[in-house]
Amino acid sequence: MKFVDEAEIRVEAGDGGNGCVSFRREKYIPRGGPDGGDGGDGGDVWLRADENLNTLIDYRFERFHRAERGQNGMSKNCTGKRGQDLEVAVPIGTRAKDVDTGEVIGDMTRHGERLLVAKGGFHGLGNTRFKSSTNRAPRQKTNGTPGEIRPLLLELMLLADVGLLGLPNAGKSTFIRSVSAAKPKVADYPFTTLVPNLGVVRPAAHHSFVIADIPGLIEGAAEGAGLGIQFLKHLERCGLLLHLVDLAPFDQTDPAEQAQVIVHELEKYSPKLAEKPRWLVLNKTDLLSPEEIAEQREKIVKALDWTGPVYEISALQGNARDQLVYEIMQYLESLPKETEAVAEEPEMVEFKWDDYHDRELENAQENDADDDEEDDDDDHDVEVIYTKE
Numbered sequence: 001m002k003f004v005d006e007a008e009i010r011v012e013a014g015d016g017g018n019g020c021v022s023f024r025r026e027k028y029i030p031r032g033g034p035d036g037g038d039g040g041d042g043g044d045v046w047l048r049a050d051e052n053l054n055t056l057i058d059y060r061f062e063r064f065h066r067a068e069r070g071q072n073g074m075s076k077n078c079t080g081k082r083g084q085d086l087e088v089a090v091p092i093g094t095r096a097k098d099v100d101t102g103e104v105i106g107d108m109t110r111h112g113e114r115l116l117v118a119k120g121g122f123h124g125l126g127n128t129r130f131k132s133s134t135n136r137a138p139r140q141k142t143n144g145t146p147g148e149i150r151p152l153l154l155e156l157m158l159l160a161d162v163g164l165l166g167l168p169n170a171g172k173s174t175f176i177r178s179v180s181a182a183k184p185k186v187a188d189y190p191f192t193t194l195v196p197n198l199g200v201v202r203p204a205a206h207h208s209f210v211i212a213d214i215p216g217l218i219e220g221a222a223e224g225a226g227l228g229i230q231f232l233k234h235l236e237r238c239g240l241l242l243h244l245v246d247l248a249p250f251d252q253t254d255p256a257e258q259a260q261v262i263v264h265e266l267e268k269y270s271p272k273l274a275e276k277p278r279w280l281v282l283n284k285t286d287l288l289s290p291e292e293i294a295e296q297r298e299k300i301v302k303a304l305d306w307t308g309p310v311y312e313i314s315a316l317q318g319n320a321r322d323q324l325v326y327e328i329m330q331y332l333e334s335l336p337k338e339t340e341a342v343a344e345e346p347e348m349v350e351f352k353w354d355d356y357h358d359r360e361l362e363n364a365q366e367n368d369a370d371d372d373e374e375d376d377d378d379d380h381d382v383e384v385i386y387t388k389e
């Protein structure tokens with residue numbers, strides 16, 4: 001299945017149904033009062049997180065998502081039916097942004113979580129509502145308000161505990177293959193990996209974490225070189241980054257310089273990401289002698305001014321790999337459990353129509369006071385004569 005991690009869609013909530021103007025007309029009941037019902041509210045559009053999805057590809061082809069309109073009010077005080085809500089299923093890890101304002105509407109992090117993204121229009125009022133002591137045959141009604149329309153950017157961010165960073169060919173995919181059941185392609189040319197891969201690592205019974213392998217970065221990635229930095233966003237939710245450095249690059253480049261490139265690109269992309277806990281993992285130790293490894297290690301640590309943890313492994317042969325995996329597990333388990341700060345209640349979209357009905361009714365009453373005669377004319381059979389002054 002093709003992996004697509006961005007899609008722009010347009011969500012349209014249903015309009016509110018209009019109120020109805022109607023009067024009771026029955027035999028032997030002359031001049032029955034108003035009986036026009038209210039309209040129904042328009043349906044809302046929600047996003048719903050679904051663990052069975054893992055790509056946004058469907059939304060590349062299906063861009064318009066519309067909830068049902070509220071039904072209009074009817075005579076005999078019948079209220080129109082509420083429009084049906086629309087649920088748009090998205091993979092877990094999807095973030096919804098308003099394209100116009102850039103505002104993040106919410107993140108979908110748990111299966112079944114729902115997020116309101118477009119609020120349906122409010123119903124209009126039927127003429128019954130406008131009945132008052134001074135106006136017993138109101139002809140006013142209000143129309144339903146339009147449902148919200150929003151262009152949305154859906155961004156899928158993988159939910160991984162550990163993210164792998166490194167130049168192409170550093171051995172990221174080899175590493176994830178050897179520690180998890182994921183089987184991304186491995187080859188001795190750059191940009192073998194074109195889309196992120198996730199693997200579940202189980203260092204011990206009942207202990208596991210998720211690791212994400214993303215395409216390699218190169219110098220100038222922040223400006224779009226190579227595959228660019230579009231995949232770095234998948235690392236934003238990781239608790240730990242592993243920076244893999246190839247100790248024996250086939251093109252004889254200097255590992256220390258190459259390591260600096262990654263750190264620069266990371267800082268350019270996001271200072272926040274650059275500050276995330278990061279471990280340095282020197283890979284391909286099987287190709288060097290212990291002295292060469294020590295020498296390289298010293299150069300890299302100096303070049304990066306590195307004070308954090310350093311590991312030396314061979315992703316291919318497994319040297320020291322299990323120790324690293326075990327320490328990752330211990331580290332992740334020592335992190336404070338993410339408090340479920342994510343709002344239990346779905347985040348509400350600002351609703352512009354809250355006082356809409358009150359306003360309309362108030363206006364109507366004011367108008368009643370002004371043009372009593374006009375409204376009452378067919379009720380009382382009073383002929384109104386307009387005189388010119």
Ligand SMILES: Nc1nc2c(ncn2[C@@H]2O[C@H](COP(=O)(O)OP(=O)(O)OP(=O)(O)O)[C@@H](O)[C@H]2O)c(=O)[nH]1
Binds near residue numbers: 171189190191284317
């Ligand atoms: N000798 C040796 N070779 C390794 C080791 N790890 C990876 N390689 C080789 O290095 C090459 C690149 O490995 P990949 O895992 O595809 O590298 P990558 O970082 O995923 O590269 P991209 O997907 O292109 O970004 C392959 O030929 C691997 O066999 C290692 O520990 N020792």
Ligand SMILES: [Mg+2]
Binds near residue numbers: 173214
């Ligand atoms: Mg790869």
